Amino acid sequence: MNQSWVECAEAGNIDEAIMEIVRTYDYVSFVELERKLAPYIETKGNHALELAPKTNIFIWFGLSEVLSDAILRLLRTKRIEPKATSLLVYMVDGATPKVPIAKRPPKNGYKSERWCPVVLRIAGL
Numbered sequence: 001m002n003q004s005w006v007e008c009a010e011a012g013n014i015d016e017a018i019m020e021i022v023r024t025y026d027y028v029s030f031v032e033l034e035r036k037l038a039p040y041i042e043t044k045g046n047h048a049l050e051l052a053p054k055t056n057i058f059i060w061f062g063l064s065e066v067l068s069d070a071i072l073r074l075l076r077t078k079r080i081e082p083k084a085t086s087l088l089v090y091m092v093d094g095a096t097p098k099v100p101i102a103k104r105p106p107k108n109g110y111k112s113e114r115w116c117p118v119v120l121r122i123a124g125l
Helices: 005-010 014-025 030-037 065-076 087-093
Strands: 044-050 057-063 080-084 118-122
Touching: 005 014, 014 030, 014 065, 014 080, 014 118, 030 057, 030 065, 030 087, 044 065, 057 065, 065 080
Parallel strands: none
Antiparallel strands: 044 057, 080 118
16 A cells, blocks of 8 residues: 555655655646645755756746656656646646746747646656
């Protein structure tokens, strides 16, 4: 049986805590993820997650190194995946980055930062 995300977070197993949050709540925004993990780890920082290298399209900003690294590990190993979502999801959750939304990405990426609103899901669902 899987541990709850709280048990994983309390034990310092942030990767598994994220997996359990995503498995339990599904379609998890970065705002929701940060709120749930904030009592257990530093969530805020100066790290951003770029959708693809050198595109200037980011899926979230202002993450701590610990949280950013954990999310990147889970994305790279294809345990979780980003799914496009509406700006409204983040408006309801109470936070949106102060950069324009990526609407029609150019072939070679944007010249300045853009945000692609996504939620996190277990890969393959």
